[in-house]
Amino acid sequence: MAQTFVHRIPDWCVHAALVVFGALFSIGVSGYAGGQENNLYHLPVLARLYDEPQFANDMFIQSLRFYASGFWMLLAGHVPERDVYTVLFLCQIVSRIVLFSGLVVWARLVGVADIRAQFVFVILASLSSILRGYSKAGDGGLLIDYFTQSELANGTTLLSLAWMVRRRMAAAFAMNGITFFINAFIAVWTAVPLAFILWFQWREGKWRIRPLFAHAAIGLAVFTLLAIPVLRNILANPYNISIPPFDYITFLEEFFPYHFLIWTIPSQETWSFLVILCCGAAGAMALSASGALLAVALSGAATVWIIGVVLPYLTHARLLLNLHLLRSGTTVHLLTAMAIAGLATRWLFSRNETDRHVWAPALILCSCTTDRMLPLIILLLLMRRARPDLAFRRRYFATIVLLLPVVFFITIHTVHTYAAERQIIQQRDEWQDLAMWARTQTPAQAIFLLPPGTSRGTRTGFTTDMEQEQLFQGAVVFNYFSHRQAWILRADGSAVMWAPAYYHTWHDRLQDVTHLRNLSERSYYAAQHGIAYVVDRCASTDLDHAVARFGRLCVFRTFKGTET
Structure with missing residues (x-):
C-alpha cells in the first residue's frame, strides 16, 4: 500500500522535496545570521536610502543607486523594515534551493540517478569541507551563513553548465543571462567553461552548424534581454569616473585584495586551492565516462582562475580587475565537491562490498571533516584504483571506525x-x-x-x-x-x-x-x-x-x- 502511494507521487514532487531538504539541511549545517558582511551594500538599497535628503551628499550611499545587480534592483523599496531579516532568510533558502538544484542535476550526469542515492548525495554535499565557508585563494562565498546575490549565482552557474553538458544550449545561455542579471562578473566567468564544453562537444561531432546557431541565437537573445537592465544601470552611473586618477592595484591592496591579487594571498591557501583542483580532476577521472565533461568544465573554471593570477601582472585596468577572477575559484570548489560527493555516493550504493564498507566511508572521512584531510583524497583514489577489492573480514567494523570521526567532527563543528x-x-x-x-x-x-x-x-x-x-x-x-x-x-x-x-x-x-x-x-x-x-x-x-x-x-x- 505504502509502495503504491509512493509510486503515485510525480517524480518532480520527489525531486523538489529532495532539493528543499538539501537547502534546509545545508542551512542547518552552515548556520544563518542576516545583516552582516556584504549586507552593508544591500540593506541601503532595500530601503532606498539614496532617495532620502539626509544622504544627498553621501557619495557612498548615492553610489548604491547604481549597484548593478538586477536582483537588488527588483527588491529596492519593496521590503518592509520589520520583515527585512525574514526576507533575507527566505532569499537564503531560495539561494540554496537553486544551488542544490544545480548539484542534483550534476549528480545525475555523473551517475547518481536513484532517489535514495541522491538523498545521500545532498547530505554529503552539505557536509563537504570543500563547500564550507569561502573558496581558497579567492575568498568567494560558498555555503556561508548569510545571504548575498553572489551565492545565488553559484546555483545558476551549475545549472547553466549542466544544461550545456546536456546540449541544451539555448537554456544554458539563458540561464547565464539570469546569472548576469544577478551578478554580471560571474556570468563572464561562466562563459569560459561553457565555451570549453561546447568546443569538446563540437570536436566529438555532437553539434552541426545550423542547430548550433539556432540554439545559440535563442539563448543569446534571452541573455541580452536579461543583461539590458544591468547594463543600463552601469551606463547611467555618474560616479564611474576617476578624478583625480589613482592606481587601482594600490587601492585593492588597501581595501580587499584577496579577490584580485595572488601575491597578497598566503601560499598555504594557494596550495589548498591547487589540492582542491587536483581532487576535482582525480574525482572526474574516477567517475570514468560520466566524468569526461565534468573534467572539461573543471578545466574551463580553472582557466578563469589562472587568468586571474596573471592579469594583475599585465594591467592595472579597473574594468578588467573588477571581474574578480580569483574569486571564480568558487566554480572549481563547486564542481570538485559535486564530484567527490557523487563518487562517494556511487561507492556507497555499489555492489562491491569493499567500495561500500571501506572506500566510500574513507572518502567521506577525508571530504567531510577538516580541509586538512583533502590531500588524502588523491592518495585514496590512487589506492582504490590499484586495489579495488580488499580481502578482510571485518568490513562493517571498518565502516564504523571510519565514520565515527565524521559524526564527532560534525557535532563539534555544529556546536561551534x-x-x-x-x-x-x-x-x-x-x-x-x-x-x-x-x-x-x-x-x-x-x-x-x-x-x-x-x-x-x-x-x-x-x-x-x-x-x-x-x-x-x-x-x-x-x-x-x-x-x-x-x-x-x-x-x-x-x-x-x-x-x-x-x-x-x-x-x-x-x-x-x-x-x-x-x-x-x-x-x-x-x-x-x-x-x-x-x-x-x-x-x-x-x-x-x-x-x-x-x-x-x-x-x-x-x-x-x-x-x-
Whole structure:
C-alpha cells in the first residue's frame, strides 16, 4: 500500500522535496545570521536610502543607486523594515534551493540517478569541507551563513553548465543571462567553461552548424534581454569616473585584495586551492565516462582562475580587475565537491562490498571533516584504483571506525557554529538598538562617527586597534535602521569599484580616523568635521558623558576642545 502511494507521487514532487531538504539541511549545517558582511551594500538599497535628503551628499550611499545587480534592483523599496531579516532568510533558502538544484542535476550526469542515492548525495554535499565557508585563494562565498546575490549565482552557474553538458544550449545561455542579471562578473566567468564544453562537444561531432546557431541565437537573445537592465544601470552611473586618477592595484591592496591579487594571498591557501583542483580532476577521472565533461568544465573554471593570477601582472585596468577572477575559484570548489560527493555516493550504493564498507566511508572521512584531510583524497583514489577489492573480514567494523570521526567532527563543528551565530546576532542587535535610538532621538541630518571596521587590506597605511575592530562587529545594520549617515567605514571602499570618484574621500577619511587613538581624539576630530555623535566603547571613566548605552556600545555627543 505504502509502495503504491509512493509510486503515485510525480517524480518532480520527489525531486523538489529532495532539493528543499538539501537547502534546509545545508542551512542547518552552515548556520544563518542576516545583516552582516556584504549586507552593508544591500540593506541601503532595500530601503532606498539614496532617495532620502539626509544622504544627498553621501557619495557612498548615492553610489548604491547604481549597484548593478538586477536582483537588488527588483527588491529596492519593496521590503518592509520589520520583515527585512525574514526576507533575507527566505532569499537564503531560495539561494540554496537553486544551488542544490544545480548539484542534483550534476549528480545525475555523473551517475547518481536513484532517489535514495541522491538523498545521500545532498547530505554529503552539505557536509563537504570543500563547500564550507569561502573558496581558497579567492575568498568567494560558498555555503556561508548569510545571504548575498553572489551565492545565488553559484546555483545558476551549475545549472547553466549542466544544461550545456546536456546540449541544451539555448537554456544554458539563458540561464547565464539570469546569472548576469544577478551578478554580471560571474556570468563572464561562466562563459569560459561553457565555451570549453561546447568546443569538446563540437570536436566529438555532437553539434552541426545550423542547430548550433539556432540554439545559440535563442539563448543569446534571452541573455541580452536579461543583461539590458544591468547594463543600463552601469551606463547611467555618474560616479564611474576617476578624478583625480589613482592606481587601482594600490587601492585593492588597501581595501580587499584577496579577490584580485595572488601575491597578497598566503601560499598555504594557494596550495589548498591547487589540492582542491587536483581532487576535482582525480574525482572526474574516477567517475570514468560520466566524468569526461565534468573534467572539461573543471578545466574551463580553472582557466578563469589562472587568468586571474596573471592579469594583475599585465594591467592595472579597473574594468578588467573588477571581474574578480580569483574569486571564480568558487566554480572549481563547486564542481570538485559535486564530484567527490557523487563518487562517494556511487561507492556507497555499489555492489562491491569493499567500495561500500571501506572506500566510500574513507572518502567521506577525508571530504567531510577538516580541509586538512583533502590531500588524502588523491592518495585514496590512487589506492582504490590499484586495489579495488580488499580481502578482510571485518568490513562493517571498518565502516564504523571510519565514520565515527565524521559524526564527532560534525557535532563539534555544529556546536561551534551556533555559538558563533549567537554572538553575531547579539552584536547585530546591539547596533540595531543603537540605530533605532538614533532614528528617534537625533536630527535627520546628524552624522555618526563609528568604529571604521576590520582591517582587510595588506597595506599598513590604515591600522585599527583590536578594540575598535571588535566594536564594529554588527555595525552593518546601522545605516539601514537609523537612516543616519556614518562618516566612514572601511567596507565602504567596495563602492570604489563602481564609483571610482569616491576613492579619495574614502582613503582620506579612513586614514584620518584610523589614526585616532582614544575617545578624546575621536570627539575632537568629529567636532572639527561637523560630526554630531561618536560611538565608542563604554569605558567606566567615560560613562558619565555618554548620552546612550547599548551593551558594549556608548554614544557620545561631540565637543570642541584643544588638540591633545
